[in-house]
Amino acid sequence: MPLIRPRILLASRILTMDLARPQATAVAVGRDGRIAAVGDRAHCQHALPDAELMDLAGDVLLPGFVESHSHPVLSGVATQPPAFWIAPTVGYATWQSVTAVFEKAQATSPAGQPLLFTGFDPLLQGATPPTNTVLDAYFPDREVLVIDNSGHSAYFNSAVIQRMGWSNAPPPDPVGGSFGRNGDGTSNGQAFEEPPLLLLIQTLMGEMVPHPLASAAQWYALMAGNGITTASEMTYNSSQKGAFEALARLPHCPLRLLLYHVSTASDCAGPWESAVPPEMLRKQGIKLWADGSPWVGNIALTFPYLDTPTVRAAGIQPGIPTAMNYRREQLDRILDQLAGNQLRFDVKQQSSLCTQNWQMAIHVNGDAALDVVLDAFEAALTRHNLLGTDHRWRLEHLGAARPDQLKRAASLGVYASMGPFQFRYWGDLLDGEIFDHAHGAQWSRVREATEAGLRPSYHNDGSASPPSPLGNIKTAVTRTTQSGSAHGLEQRVSLDEALRAQTIDAAFILGCEQEVGSIEVGKQADFVQLDVDPHDVEPMLIEAGISVQATWLGGERIDLVAFEQAAGVSDPEPHRHLATMVAKRCC
Ligand SMILES: [Zn+2]
Numbered sequence: 303m304p305l306i307r308p309r310i311l312l313a314s315r316i317l318t319m320d321l322a323r324p325q326a327t328a329v330a331v332g333r334d335g336r337i338a339a340v341g342d343r344a345h346c347q348h349a350l351p352d353a354e355l356m357d358l359a360g361d362v363l364l365p366g367f368v369e370s371h372s373h374p375v376l377s378g379v380a381t382q383p384p385a386f387w388i389a390p391t392v393g394y395a396t397w398q399s400v401t402a403v404f405e406k407a408q409a410t411s412p413a414g415q416p417l418l419f420t421g422f423d424p425l426l427q428g429a430t431p432p433t434n435t436v437l438d439a440y441f442p443d444r445e446v447l448v449i450d451n452s453g454h455s456a457y458f459n460s461a462v463i464q465r466m467g468w469s470n471a472p473p474p475d476p477v478g479g480s481f482g483r484n485g486d487g488t489s490n491g492q493a494f495e496e497p498p499l500l501l502l503i504q505t506l507m508g509e510m511v512p513h514p515l516a517s518a519a520q521w522y523a524l525m526a527g528n529g530i531t532t533a534s535e536m537t538y539n540s541s542q543k544g545a546f547e548a549l550a551r552l553p554h555c556p557l558r559l560l561l562y563h564v565s566t567a568s569d570c571a572g573p574w575e576s577a578v579p580p581e582m583l584r585k586q587g588i589k590l591w592a593d594g595s596p597w598v599g600n601i602a603l604t605f606p607y608l609d610t611p612t613v614r615a616a617g618i619q620p621g622i623p624t625a626m627n628y629r630r631e632q633l634d635r636i637l638d639q640l641a642g643n644q645l646r647f648d649v650k651q652q653s654s655l656c657t658q659n660w661q662m663a664i665h666v667n668g669d670a671a672l673d674v675v676l677d678a679f680e681a682a683l684t685r686h687n688l689l690g691t692d693h694r695w696r697l698e699h700l701g702a703a704r705p706d707q708l709k710r711a712a713s714l715g716v717y718a719s720m721g722p723f724q725f726r727y728w729g730d731l732l733d734g735e736i737f738d739h740a741h742g743a744q745w746s747r748v749r750e751a752t753e754a755g756l757r758p759s760y761h762n763d764g765s766a767s768p769p770s771p772l773g774n775i776k777t778a779v780t781r782t783t784q785s786g787s788a789h790g791l792e793q794r795v796s797l798d799e800a801l802r803a804q805t806i807d808a809a810f811i812l813g814c815e816q817e818v819g820s821i822e823v824g825k826q827a828d829f830v831q832l833d834v835d836p837h838d839v840e841p842m843l844i845e846a847g848i849s850v851q852a853t854w855l856g857g858e859r860i861d862l863v864a865f866e867q868a869a870g871v872s873d874p875e876p877h878r879h880l881a882t883m884v885a886k887r888c889c
Contacts, residue, residue, distance in 0.1 A: 366531025
């Protein structure tokens with residue numbers, strides 16, 4: 303990091319997340335961008351006598367928020383302009399509101415410009431997935447692709463069918479995916495799962511998203527605008543390396559990133575080497591998917607989806623789902639391959655050492671899937687002599703996890719990254735429409751995960767939902783959904799627990815708690831500047847009643863306009879291939 307002018311930030315209150323000194327009013331930042339002193343003005347001036355004083359005019363400082371599970375590059379490409387984001391999580395609650403976007407886009411976009419829409423959600427928008435005939439009514443004369451919020455399905459109009467050369471019929475169904483067909487075998491404008499989505503995207507995306515790096519930068523800025531200074535990329539593969547490095551090198555890059563390499567990549571256990579400083583970008587672990595999305599129905603549960611119009615309209619089969627991506631023996635084999643002979647970044651040595659394992663992070667929503675994962679984790683940790691060590695293996699989401707499973711996970715030394723956003727947006731349906739009350743109201747057991755010792759951090763899993771640490775905190779504290787209804791109030795946590803989940807506990811699960819996540823001497827001077835202390839607003843106003851004024855990274859106030867402008871004028875050519883990754887967006 304470039305050297306900065308030493309400075310002392312004066313705030314009305316500083317919430318440090320350091321239990322030894324929870325509050326302060328001044329923080330001194332040294333030339334290296336790290337925290338030199340924390341306390342009051344006099345204490346900081348004593349520590350750094352020549353430092354510039356910067357009065358934050360009554361604002362409140364916290365450690366920059368940490369998002370422990372996100373997909374920033376893919377989210378940017380899929381949802382940011384020139385793409386259209388039509389998800390219910392960003393305000394498009396009905397199919398009618400989606401078609402209003404269609405009409406406006408058709409009226410205002412240059413003739414012939416192909417268009418990408420992302421975020422259709424049949425469950426929340428209460429709509430039947432569109433066919434080409436439906437889309438043709440809005441887009442008679444340009445190519446249009448609509449991608450489901452889950453990333454599992456795509457819908458397209460007749461212009462796309464023609465462009466793909468599928469006027470007589472789409473290709474035979476590839477392994478792992480399928481095309482929607484009319485009775486006569488012609489395409490109905492629908493495609494399901496990654497292989498067919500890739501076909502569409504490889505043909506269309508170059509024109510729909512001509513500058514993927516600029517799109518990714520917009521997502522970085524969206525995260526930073528919501529107070530985030532450290533995040534993860536949970537869908538990393540080596541073809542994205544250049545893009546992450548390019549973003550990290552741009553002026554005012556607002557995010558430090560920890561990368562989780564997808565386990566399906568042949569080089570996923572390989573070392574990380576980069577000229578970008580490791581405090582800005584490095585590989586941290588490996589990501590696996592045990593099951594899929596509760597909104598698609600491809601998860602493994604011990605209890606049933608109800609037989610309701612909501613469930614059927616979403617194309618989910620009522621009953622107990624058993625969809626697992628791996629059998630137990632397959633998981634064992636993968637964990638055995640990955641759990642030995644790996645590297646891990648050593649913070650003190652500032653280098654990767656062949657002494658510990660890569661951290662495993664596994665996506666698991668269903669409780670039946672979690673039983674299998676915990677069995678596999680326990681066996682692998684035992685075989686590799688990792689039980690009782692600081693392996694810090696992680697579980698992602700844990701929507702349907704049971705209390706006994708949370709305790710068992712904690713006993714294995716495993717930690718949790720949870721998504722209060724699932725409850726926030728789908729909670730009203732979960733409780734009685736999708737599942738029975740006993741299971742639906744308890745979806746995402748944040749309180750019990752906290753008590754079990756899983757030290758849950760919170761995420762938005764962008765672009766499954768927009769990045770909002772304050773929204774997650776409000777949801778965890780109030781246990782209310784987007785409509786304001788409360789379900790499963792016994793899962794509420796305290797405000798301080800929730801604040802820790804988006805700061806120091808999220809840094810912990812990312813393995814960077816020695817560097818960020820709290821305001822302590824020696825750590826990076828990464829801050830979020832709020833206009834109000836969250837303790838001073840009504841819990842229901844924790845998101846709407848608080849404004850993120852700025853973020854600071856390494857002691858520098860981040861200028862998001864400068865960052866986005868730099869990305870916009872950068873050379874798009876080396877990163878054009880990123881657009882095809884929209885098809886691999888499954889979270
Ligand atoms: Zn994800």
